[in-house]
Amino acid sequence: MNQKVLVTDHCHKVLRDGLGRLGYYVIFEPEFNPVNLAEAVVDLTGIVINSKIKMTAEIIDQAKNLKFIGRLGSGLEIIDLDYARTKGIKVFNSPEGNRNAVAEHVMGMLLCLCNNLLRSDKEVRHKIWKREANRGMELSGKTIGIIGLGNTGSSLARKLSGWALDVIYYDPYVLNTPEELNYISKVGLETICERADIISLHVPLTEETRWMVDEEFLSKCKESLILINTSRGNVVKTSDLVKHLESGRIKGACLDVFENEKPHQFTSEEDQLYSKIYAMDNVVLSPHIAGWTHESLFKIGDVLLSKISTV
Numbered sequence: 001m002n003q004k005v006l007v008t009d010h011c012h013k014v015l016r017d018g019l020g021r022l023g024y025y026v027i028f029e030p031e032f033n034p035v036n037l038a039e040a041v042v043d044l045t046g047i048v049i050n051s052k053i054k055m056t057a058e059i060i061d062q063a064k065n066l067k068f069i070g071r072l073g074s075g076l077e078i079i080d081l082d083y084a085r086t087k088g089i090k091v092f093n094s095p096e097g098n099r100n101a102v103a104e105h106v107m108g109m110l111l112c113l114c115n116n117l118l119r120s121d122k123e124v125r126h127k128i129w130k131r132e133a134n135r136g137m138e139l140s141g142k143t144i145g146i147i148g149l150g151n152t153g154s155s156l157a158r159k160l161s162g163w164a165l166d167v168i169y170y171d172p173y174v175l176n177t178p179e180e181l182n183y184i185s186k187v188g189l190e191t192i193c194e195r196a197d198i199i200s201l202h203v204p205l206t207e208e209t210r211w212m213v214d215e216e217f218l219s220k221c222k223e224s225l226i227l228i229n230t231s232r233g234n235v236v237k238t239s240d241l242v243k244h245l246e247s248g249r250i251k252g253a254c255l256d257v258f259e260n261e262k263p264h265q266f267t268s269e270e271d272q273l274y275s276k277i278y279a280m281d282n283v284v285l286s287p288h289i290a291g292w293t294h295e296s297l298f299k300i301g302d303v304l305l306s307k308i309s310t311v
Contacts, residue, residue: 003045003067008032008053011072015048015301022309038062046308048072049079057083068311070304073098073291074151075232077205092307095151097300098291102230103155105290106200109254110228113284114139140164145196147189147212148231149174149181152291153202157181168192193220198228205232215240224251230290233258242276245283252282256290 002025007016010030019026024046032040034053041047041063048070049055055069057080066089069079074095084091112118115136123130144160146153146169153169158181160167167184169177170192177186192199199221203209213227214237227250229236238259244250255277260270277283 003065004043005046005048006032006040006044007048009048009050009072011048012298012301014298015305018301018305019046019308041066046070046311048304051075051078053078055079055084060084060087060089063089068092068308070094070308072300072304075204077232090311092304094300094303094307097303098293098296099151099155101293101296102152102202102291103159104293105256105286106156106228106230106254107159109230109256109284109286109290110139110198110226113226113252113254113282116281118284119281139198142166142197143168143195144198144200145169145187145192146184146200146202147171147192148202148204149177150202150204152230153200154178154181156200156202157184166195168195190220193217194222196222196225198226200228201231201235203231203235205234209235211235211237213237213241215243218244218250221250223249226250226252226254228254230254230256233261238277239273242273245280246276252284254284256286257288261288 002023004027005019005024006027006029008029009032016026016028037053037059041059044063044066046068047066050072055078060066060080060083066087068090069084069092071079071091071093074093076091076093079091081091116134120130120134141164143166146157146167149157149169149171153171157167157169161183168187168191169184170187170189174186177184201213203212212235218240227241241250241253245253260266263274266274277285
């Protein structure tokens, strides 16, 4: 039998068909139950995963024949990368596939917040006509700070090239600003806090970035800041953000990711915390769908296939 690859989540057929052409026997189980993971990996050559699957050292030990792990999307915190490396297992992700979609989503959320679109839409549907109360804020002339200039951060920077914004960024792992982004400036994190009217987060979840945005960080930020998070929920300490939103020190937030993305599993404390966020009209929320477009579905599969073909 051909070498087996288990695909554990929904993906474009370009990936499934392409794996078949590479000679793999593809097992497509988009509703795969993680409870069965240890048993399923035993005779696999490859596995394609999304956020519901955690490739721990214990799971990797069960996968004696595993040659590669493919991640639909970008986040690699669900994989024990160091242990996979010791076992000679290749790990591929596909941030190139959804970076444009994430950047567009950021712009959509930001424009929605700055122009009071959620509130005014709801009012108009109830035959309430309030123009002055819904006067918006223009982006032109503002300073936006991008934290993380990887795939999505740099894609956002490109989108901003014609918006008459002052674009600054912080990324200690980018030594030189890409030549095509010569209109943006690299600064320190303290400068981001001091100068930015808007901060957009584009970092992976690591021990370095976990709760990066907390009480200390927010207290250093410019008053009336707008915070955007489309990276990972645990980059922001939600309780600290809520405190600053309630006080009015933070003007608003656009949140696509959350510390707990399973509302039916909220603790009573989390339920109270998120209920406060849900009641705020200076917050724009979406259910982790930045990067979740029809186009990115194809591109993620295509990018991942290209990388897997090198094995």
